[in-house]
Structure formats: structure tokens, C-alpha cells
Amino acid sequence: MPQGNFYELLLWLILLTIFAYASREIDIFRTIKEIEAYVEGFRRATQKAIETTLKEFRNVAKETESRRVSRIEERVREMVDSVFLEPEDKDPYGLMDKLKHLMLVEDSALINEIKSLVPRAPKVAVENLKDLIEATRQLNLIYKYVEHYYRLGKKFKSIWLLLQLHSLLPFLVEEVSALESSLEAFSKGLPIGDSVGCLVAARFIQLYGKGEIREVVEDTILSKAEFKGREVLVIKAKGPSGVTGRLDDALAMVVKSRREPKVIITVDAALKLEGERSGSIAEGIGVAIGGLGVEKFNIERLATKLKIPLYAILIKMAGPEALSIMSKEIALSIDKALRRVERVIEERSEVGDTVVLVGVGNTIGVYP
Amino acid sequence: MSREALLKRKRRWILLHLLVLMLIIPVIMGLAYMLAEGIDTERVSTVYLPLAILVAAYAGLGLWKGYRMEIPNYRLVEIVKCTNCGYENVTTPKVGDYINMEKEPCPKCGRPMKVFLIYRERVRSSKKGG
Numbered sequence: 001m002p003q004g005n006f007y008e009l010l011l012w013l014i015l016l017t018i019f020a021y022a023s024r025e026i027d028i029f030r031t032i033k034e035i036e037a038y039v040e041g042f043r044r045a046t047q048k049a050i051e052t053t054l055k056e057f058r059n060v061a062k063e064t065e066s067r068r069v070s071r072i073e074e075r076v077r078e079m080v081d082s083v084f085l086e087p088e089d090k091d092p093y094g095l096m097d098k099l100k101h102l103m104l105v106e107d108s109a110l111i112n113e114i115k116s117l118v119p120r121a122p123k124v125a126v127e128n129l130k131d132l133i134e135a136t137r138q139l140n141l142i143y144k145y146v147e148h149y150y151r152l153g154k155k156f157k158s159i160w161l162l163l164q165l166h167s168l169l170p171f172l173v174e175e176v177s178a179l180e181s182s183l184e185a186f187s188k189g190l191p192i193g194d195s196v197g198c199l200v201a202a203r204f205i206q207l208y209g210k211g212e213i214r215e216v217v218e219d220t221i222l223s224k225a226e227f228k229g230r231e232v233l234v235i236k237a238k239g240p241s242g243v244t245g246r247l248d249d250a251l252a253m254v255v256k257s258r259r260e261p262k263v264i265i266t267v268d269a270a271l272k273l274e275g276e277r278s279g280s281i282a283e284g285i286g287v288a289i290g291g292l293g294v295e296k297f298n299i300e301r302l303a304t305k306l307k308i309p310l311y312a313i314l315i316k317m318a319g320p321e322a323l324s325i326m327s328k329e330i331a332l333s334i335d336k337a338l339r340r341v342e343r344v345i346e347e348r349s350e351v352g353d354t355v356v357l358v359g360v361g362n363t364i365g366v367y368p
Numbered sequence: 369m370s371r372e373a374l375l376k377r378k379r380r381w382i383l384l385h386l387l388v389l390m391l392i393i394p395v396i397m398g399l400a401y402m403l404a405e406g407i408d409t410e411r412v413s414t415v416y417l418p419l420a421i422l423v424a425a426y427a428g429l430g431l432w433k434g435y436r437m438e439i440p441n442y443r444l445v446e447i448v449k450c451t452n453c454g455y456e457n458v459t460t461p462k463v464g465d466y467i468n469m470e471k472e473p474c475p476k477c478g479r480p481m482k483v484f485l486i487y488r489e490r491v492r493s494s495k496k497g498g
């Protein structure tokens with residue numbers, strides 16, 4: 001082998017090695033830069049959420065002449081930083097009851113805290129402030145976690161950790177933008193996409209209700225209606241403040257105090273897949289309720305014990321749509337959903353039966 | 369992302385591509401001049417001219433993309449409906465309005481009107497204004 005060729009080959013090999021190394025480094029660098037941009041975006045979203053919450057607190061405080069404004073900022077930041085510790089599930093027996101207990105405690109603690117800051121604020125304002133705090137808290141949590149993994153990946157130069165985080169970003173962006181757009185709705189008290197289930201129930205009450213609306217459990221109403229010879233008991237959160245009500249407790253009360261319903265129908269917003277149209281409607285078997293699963297579990301348990309069939313009507317929407325002010329597509333789907341509810345009642349119950357219709361979701365901006 | 373952030377991004381994108389385009393056009397002109405006049409003895413222009421044109425095309429495309437970038441804009445709609453005769457009135461919701469809230473009496477029959485729907489509608493913004 002001639003000398004020149006050998007050195008050339010060696011040079012090429014070295015160059016190739018450097019190139020391979022550099023391309024990996026560039027890849028890591030690009031991933032880091034991209035994650036960095038998102039982390040910064042999440043930080044800004046969280047900051048904006050805190051500012052919006054504070055502004056809303058100050059507005060309410062000013063309107064009701066409630067309190068020295070100076071303490072509010074400190075307390076709001078503390079509330080945003082507070083955490084919910086889920087119950088231990090190594091022994092799952094009674095887990096749902098524990099979870100429910102903790103949720104109720106958290107709820108009332110937050111409400112009391114807000115009331116202590118703005119004592120003279122009306123209930124609607126307090127509930128909406130609570131929703132704002134919860135959205136801000138969630139944004140803050142996402143931001144902190146993403147930043148944690150980003151820092152960890154960078155510290156150990158772990159491409160796998162960074163790539164995993166990178167691959168999760170589309171879902172996180174979706175969630176963050178949903179929470180971000182919920183701020184406007186919660187501070188204005190206008191209905192959101194998730195309110196659609198409640199709105200369908202409210203329309204049903206308007207159309208077929210017999211006028212009587214009772215608050216059977218805290219923040220939850222029951223209204224009697226008549227539809228084609230069936231007695232329909234409509235359950236939904238009260239509104240127009242941003243509450244989801246205690247639908248399972250209301251249902252338990254109904255079952256305890258009246259004769260057993262023949263059918264239970266839940267109407268709720270559901271996440272659509274990318275290829276599906278917003279506002280399209282799907283029917284299903286089971287209970288359509290999101291959240292931590294406590295209400296779903298309780299309703300399923302009750303229905304299973306009494307062998308009551310469970311039907312669901314789902315109104316599809318994207319994640320950000322569910323938390324921002326109701327879009328036109330969803331608003332237009334309400335009538336279609338109502339027709340579906342009527343059809344299900346007609347087809348799956350007999351004249352003279354009792355049917356329970358549950359409007360699920362946050363009832364912000366929707367009354368009754 | 370919020371509307372302001374998107375607007376900022378659009379502006380920055382357009383500015384960047386415009387800058388590149390403005391820098392590359394004199395270069396192309398210079399190289400083309402060298403090629404046409406035959407003063408390019410080192411044959412620099414034959415290599416760099418296509419490259420410069422490519423960069424210019426890329427920047428132009430980017431500029432066009434930025435120009436066409438649509439920033440969603442929404443407007444809030446409130447439909448107030450008479451419970452008796454069905455008379456409808458479309459307005460903008462005020463803070464604190466809610467569905468089924470009682471509003472002023474109906475101008476046609478004098479019975480109470482109620483908020484029927486509140487939603488947001490996408491406004492097709494002119495591409496220029498964004």
C-alpha cells in the first residue's frame with residue numbers, strides 16, 4: 001500500500017469519526033434547544049396564569065371592598081404551590097372513599113382560604129377564583145416537572161431522557177394551551193367546552209321540566225321532567241359558577257328516596273381523536289365522567305348493585321376546546337346531542353318508567 | 369400559545385427572512401455581473417451563484433410562509449332569545465352573563481328574554497393584518 005493512500009484513509013476515518021460524534025452532539029444540542037424553548041413557553045404561561053389569578057383576586061377584592069390587597073399575592077402563590085397528595089394505593093381497599101374524602105377536604109379548604117381573602121365576595125366569584133387557582137396550579141406543576149426532567153437530562157447529558165421528554169412535548173403543549181385558554185373563561189365566567197353536558201341537561205329541563213328545581217346535594221340540582229310518558233330526573237351541577245357538583249351523591253339520594261330508575265344516561269364532553277370532528281356525537285355504554293374517577297366509580301357501583309343499565313352520550317372535542325370558551329361547533333352540536341338523548345330515552349325505556357339524566361361537566365356560565 | 373405571542377413570532381419570522389433576502393440579493397447581482405462581464409477568472413460565480421439563488425429562494429419561501437401565517441382570532445357571541453315568541457337578538461356577552469340568565473323584556477311581545485347561547489366564533493382575519 002502506498003504511503004499517501006494510507007494517510008488519506010486514516011484522515012478519512014478520523015473525519016468520519018468526528019462527523020459521527022458531531023452529528024450526535026448536534027442532535028442533543030437541537031433537542032435541548034427545542035425543549036428549552038418549550039420550557040420557556042411553559043414558564044411564561046404559568047407566569048401569565050398567576051398574574052391573571054392575582055388580577056382577578058384584586059378585582060373581586062376591590063369590588064366587594066373585602067381586604068387589604070397586599071396579603072393576597074403572598075397567599076395566592078402559596079395556594080398555587082400547595083399539592084394534593086393522593087391516598088396510598090398499596091392496599092386498594094376503600095381507596096375511592098379515601099380519595100373522595102381528600103377531594104372534599106381539598107375543595108372546602110381552598111374555598112375557605114379564598115373566602116378568608118375576599119370575605120364579601122359572592123359565591124360565583126369564589127367558585128371562579130377557585131377554578132382559576134386550580135388551572136394555575138396545574139400549569140405550575142407541568143412547568144416544574146418539565147423543567148425538572150430537562151435539567152436532569154442536561155446534567156447527565158442523557159439523550160434518552162431528553163428524547164423521552166421531547167416526545168411527550170406535543171401532549172404537554174396541548175394540555176398547557178388548554179389550561180391557558182381556560183383562564184379567560186374562568187375569569188369572565190363564561191361557558192366552556194366542558195360545560196356542554198350540563199348545557200344539554202339544562203336544555204332538557206327547559207323543554208320538558210315541570211318547573212321544580214331543588215338543590216339536593218351541595219352545588220347539585222335535581223329537576224323533574226316528563227318526556228313521552230317517562231318521568232325523567234335530571235341531575236346537574238348548579239351553576240352558573242364553575243362547579244362540577246356531586247353527581248354521585250345526588251344519584252344515590254335519588255335511588256334511596258324514589259323508585260329505582262330503569263336507565264341512567266350520562267352526557268359529557270369527551271376528548272376527540274385528531275381525525276374526528278369537534279362537536280360530533282358518540283353513544284356509548286357506561287358512565288361518561290372524567291376527573292379522578294371517584295364519581296364514575298360510585299355511579300358504576302350503584303348501578304351494578306341495582307342492575308341499572310348505563311348509557312352515555314359523548315360530545316367530542318379537542319383538549320384545548322374543552323377548557324376554553326365554548327366554540328361554535330360545540331354550541332351547534334347541543335341540539336343534536338339533545339335529540340340523541342331523547343332517542344335513547346325513547347328506545348331504551350318504557351312508558352311509565354323513571355329515567356335519570358345526568359349532565360356532567362363544569363357548569364360555568366350555565367344555569368340552572 | 370396566546371395571540372400576542374403568535375403575533376410576535378410572525379413578526380420576527382418575517383423580519384428574519386426579509387433580512388436574509390435583502391442581504392443575498394446584492395450578492396446575487398454582484399456574482400451575476402462577474403459572470404456576465406467575464407471578470408471572474410477563478411470561476412467563483414459558477415459555484416456561488418446557484419448557492420446564493422438557492423438561499424434567496426429559501427428566504428423568499430419563508431417570507432411567503434410568514435406572510436400567510438394565520439393567527440386565529442375569535443369573537444364572542446351571545447344569543448338572547450325570547451321564551452315566548454322566539455325573537456332572537458345577537459350581542460356580545462358581558463362579564464357575569466350566563467346561559468338562561470334573564471335579560472330585558474322582548475321588544476316584540478314584552479315577555480322576558482333569556483340568554484340562549486354563549487360561544488366564540490372564529491373570525492377569518494385578512495391575511496395581511498393577521
Ligand SMILES: [Zn+2]
Nearest residue numbers: 450453474477
Ligand atoms: Zn317575544
